[in-house]
Amino acid sequence: MDKNVYSEILNNHLLPWATTHYENGYWILQQDGAPAHLTKSTQYWCLANLPDASEWPANSPDLNVLDFSIWAMLEQKACHKRNTSVQVSRRCLEKAWNEIPQDHVRAAVEEYLKLLKTVIRTKGGHIE
Numbered sequence: 001m002d003k004n005v006y007s008e009i010l011n012n013h014l015l016p017w018a019t020t021h022y023e024n025g026y027w028i029l030q031q032d033g034a035p036a037h038l039t040k041s042t043q044y045w046c047l048a049n050l051p052d053a054s055e056w057p058a059n060s061p062d063l064n065v066l067d068f069s070i071w072a073m074l075e076q077k078a079c080h081k082r083n084t085s086v087q088v089s090r091r092c093l094e095k096a097w098n099e100i101p102q103d104h105v106r107a108a109v110e111e112y113l114k115l116l117k118t119v120i121r122t123k124g125g126h127i128e
Helices: 002-020 041-051 068-078 086-098 102-121
Strands: none
Touching: 002 041, 068 086, 068 102
16 A cells, blocks of 8 residues: 555545544554555644644553464465565465464454453553
8 A cells, every 4th residue: 555545545534434433532543664654744644633642652552353473374374475466465365364273263362352351450551
């Protein structure tokens, strides 16, 4: 995804949705280091439209049910060679997704539930 597509998503989808769902105006957009997230235009957009990033707590937990082990499996199976197009990448990812053992998915979900309970118990505080 390039910066223009990302900008279109932010302006035409994310901002209207967030404005409707977070009437108090307080919401946070968590981004990773993807190139489209790091462009000057994206950073300026964030400064103009989001609460101050310094309000985001340090060491906040990554509450993503697709834990790193599942991402690693997908990457290993779908990206072991360079794909020639988005369509090929998509097919490779779908094939890899369908090959993930159900016991591995179940274990990831169980770990996720434990993490959620820990975050609730610590009221969002630091966890190891």
